[in-house]
Amino acid sequence: MMKFFEDLAVGDRTGIGTHRFTADEIKAFAKAYDPQLFHLDEEAARHSHFGALCASGWHTAATWMRLMVHYRRREAEALDRRGEPIPAFGPSPGFRELKWFKPVFAGDTVSYATEVAEKRASLSRPEWGLVGFLNTGTNQHGETVVSFLSTAFVGRRPRARE
Amino acid sequence: MMKFFEDLAVGDRTGIGTHRFTADEIKAFAKAYDPQLFHLDEEAARHSHFGALCASGWHTAATWMRLMVHYRRREAEALDRRGEPIPAFGPSPGFRELKWFKPVFAGDTVSYATEVAEKRASLSRPEWGLVGFLNTGTNQHGETVVSFLSTAFVGRRPRARE
Helix, strand or coil: CCCCHHHCCCCCEEEEEEEECCHHHHHHHHHHHCCCHHHHCHHHHHCCCCCCCECCHHHHHHHHHHHHHHHHHHHHHHHHHCCCCCCCECCCCEEEEEEECCCCECCCEEEEEEEEEEEEECCCCCCEEEEEEEEEEECCCCCEEEEEEEEEEEECCCHHHC | CCCCHHHCCCCCEEEEEEEECCHHHHHHHHHHHCCCHHHHCHHHHHCCCCCCCECCHHHHHHHHHHHHHHHHHHHHHHHHHCCCCCCCECCCCEEEEEEECCCCECCCEEEEEEEEEEEEECCCCCCEEEEEEEEEEECCCCCEEEEEEEEEEEECCCHHHC
């Protein structure tokens, strides 16, 4: 996915990383950012509608962000080692349709992926293209637990290389 | 906003709390969930497109969640003290249109608010109504820094009280 706008095709999909959510980490995030009992305490969670300790939805989303940052860094380093140009990604103006489909329970492993959902040239800024990505997290049972859409400005291939 | 479905009106708005983002907290969140240099290091941030150390967008969103949990708890306790029934809120299935308009810099204070944007009865589940909320964060200069839409199932007033 670390590609220039011209080289991304709708349907391209890549895994960006995997994370196992431990009980300790779930509780630490919840204590700081989402102190609801079913994210904080096993016993209370057992009696909640979730039935067991599970991660805050913001935790599962923020974990995507960490994996994405690391993924881009690895990819950029690999391109750099090969002496290839590194595509620019503009900052994200936001996300759409953030959905939590299933709880992420303590011990669950979530595999995150990103897929090109749409792309179009930017009319006003010819050095950039706009790419829409569908981002997903899938647990060890193959169930989608989180998804959201993002839009990024992606740099176009330098003229010199065309 | 801790009200039964019948008592919420489109346009109702309430502040839920305020938070000052310190440099230390911005860096701690970024280290764990969004390790981009402009969230981690003042000097690197000065040379970035943001111009100064600023919070991860996920950090400003997750802070809304913490304030909302505390707000609901305070409101529920106040109702309980007055012997009034406490409206039920179902778990959120997700958010829409999460937008970051401006960076939140170290030292900025963000005031969070929530407003009833739409409401409708649930046809399939008569004990619940569906309420759409517009959630915002506004900095000390009066600029909206973050906004998103949420939808919640909100309990209807118990029959006994009608």
